[in-house]
Amino acid sequence: MKKVRFASIGGFYGVGKTTTIMELGKKVSQEGKQVAIISNDKGAINVDGEMIRRLGFEAEEITGGCICFYLDHLGYIIDTITERFVPDVLFIEPVAYFLPSNLYDAFEKKFGETVDLAPVIILVDAPRLLSYQGHVEELPFPESRQIEDAEVVVINKMDMVVPDQLPAIRTIIQHVNPRARLIMMSAKTGMGLDELSSVVLQGRHEFLPVVTMTVFKTFVRSLTEIGERGERYAIEVERSLSLSEVKDFLSHLLMGIAEKVTSLEGEINHIKAIISDENFFLKASLVSLYQEVDFAGDMENLSGGRLVVDAIASKLPEDVLYSMIIGAMQQVAPRYGVKIEERWGKSE
Ligand SMILES: Nc1nc2c(ncn2[C@@H]2O[C@H](COP(=O)(O)OP(=O)(O)OP(=O)(O)O)[C@@H](O)[C@H]2O)c(=O)[nH]1
Ligand SMILES: [Mg+2]
Incomplete structure (x- = not known):
């Protein structure tokens, strides 16, 4: 064989x-x-x-x-x-x-x-x-x-x-x-x-x-230094968002998490998110506060779908990372009219 x-x-x-x-x-x-x-x-x-x-x-x-x-x-x-x-x-x-x-x-x-x-x-x-x-x-x-x-x-x-x-x-x-x-x-x-x-x-x-x-x-x-935490959401939006608005939303979300990580003297390894609907996906990635949020994939207007957020950082426990994802999401989502329909935590 x-x-x-x-x-x-x-x-x-x-x-x-x-x-x-x-x-x-x-x-x-x-x-x-x-x-x-x-x-x-x-x-x-x-x-x-x-x-x-x-x-x-x-x-x-x-x-x-x-x-x-x-x-x-x-x-x-x-x-x-x-x-x-x-x-x-x-x-x-x-x-x-x-x-x-x-x-x-x-x-x-x-x-x-x-x-x-x-x-x-x-x-x-x-x-x-x-x-x-x-x-x-x-x-x-x-x-x-x-x-x-x-x-x-x-x-x-x-x-x-x-x-x-x-x-x-x-x-x-x-x-x-x-x-x-x-x-x-x-x-x-x-x-x-x-x-x-x-x-x-x-x-x-x-x-x-x-x-x-x-x-x-x-x-x-x-290895004991490195924490990783992911969250998955089903989202709806109050009005459909253009590609540039979706990018702004994801950038603010990732920067919001990154700032929380560094404020507690954690080190960012990779903070990333993917937003998708039946036709498209857009992945956003932040590897350092000194580099811009980078995007892969494409999207037309967003009127709802799935959002997965993943934060990997050193020198912070995973439950603290979790609270940072939730906190940034609560601060940033309403500004873009993004509503959380459903949320999955650590396991399915
Ligand atoms: N400018 C540039 N960006 C790149 C290149 N390759 C990957 N990237 C970007 O780097 C970021 C991280 O890319 P990933 O492919 O997710 O990296 P990874 O090694 O799989 O990350 P982890 O699985 O989290 O360790 C993304 O924003 C990519 O778009 C490249 O050749 N040039
Ligand atoms: Mg990877």
């Missing part, structure tokens, strides 16, 4: 993993290949799962924490998919704080010869990495260890930097990992997607650094 090809697209919060998998998924499907996607999030209610479902891919979610702790569930999902077809590529988006060497080791032990592993691919955010120029040792542990474990480092968001800044970005990566192959990419403009696509389809996984107990302990400690 044909082996299932696993291509994990990893990287820290907001580097563009979901966007990249969507773009690669479209590209590979257009070439006549079959694609399946597994997204992995900490929270059961999350924006990425919602977006992938909307795009109509064969998709499954693993929620509750790092996929490396849910391999039985992954095995079950793979069996369910392969009963119907064997995908040419199974994309996996692991949670942002995963440890690649640990995950690949677990994949090899659990699935052995039945899977064909693509190289360890790690995305980094070009402008974010530049902000560590001169003090690279301050990169959060999971982020630097991901670069260290990578066989291929993809420098994403190249559209946000100028060519003169590339040598500094390369220096930072090579300081952490001189072995890795580098790919320059913009998932937004399409630059570098062909190169990454050939790695995903044909590249070979060869090398895995060892995870020592000290590394594993540091990894586990770093």
Whole structure:
């Protein structure tokens, strides 16, 4: 039987993993290949799962924490998919704080010869990495260890930097990992997607650094810092909202949550929301207070639908994050005539 090809697209919060998998998924499907996607999030209610479902891919979610702790569930999902077809590529988006060497080791032990592993691919955010120029040792542990474990480092968001800044970005990566192959990419403009696509389809996984107990302990400690909370709403609007009003509403909502997070000295990892009706979706994303809210997808006038909000931040407990989502929603929604019909909390 044909082996299932696993291509994990990893990287820290907001580097563009979901966007990249969507773009690669479209590209590979257009070439006549079959694609399946597994997204992995900490929270059961999350924006990425919602977006992938909307795009109509064969998709499954693993929620509750790092996929490396849910391999039985992954095995079950793979069996369910392969009963119907064997995908040419199974994309996996692991949670942002995963440890690649640990995950690949677990994949090899659990699935052995039945899977064909693509190289360890790690995305980094070009402008974010530049902000560590001169003090690279301050990169959060999971982020630097991901670069260290990578066989291929993809420098994403190249559209946000100028060519003169590339040598500094390369220096930072090579300081952490001189072995890795580098790919320059913009998932937004399409630059570098062909190169990454050939790695995903044909590249070979060869090398895995060892995870020592000290590394594993540091990894586990770093996880306790990160909180994630998602909420899902059915909404109605008093009068239909134009695209620019929907964008303003989402921007204010995300900025409202972000300001609450920073006012309690929490650190923003990624605050995102997706609004959708039967025909359209619009995803809004905020990765730092110093970058604007960014949008993906499209929408005509909004007259009601679903809203999923997901806040991921460090140094704040999840119940506090929850109160921040609720608080921002209560402040911002009435200004746009958005009414909450129904709300789902932590679980369905
Ligand atoms: N300018 C620019 N923005 C990008 C690019 N790739 C992704 N983004 C934006 O970056 C933000 C985060 O993208 P996601 O794909 O949600 O990132 P992610 O890594 O899946 O995030 P998490 O799952 O929360 O860790 C979104 O606003 C994207 O539109 C890129 O190449 N250029
Ligand atoms: Mg994602």
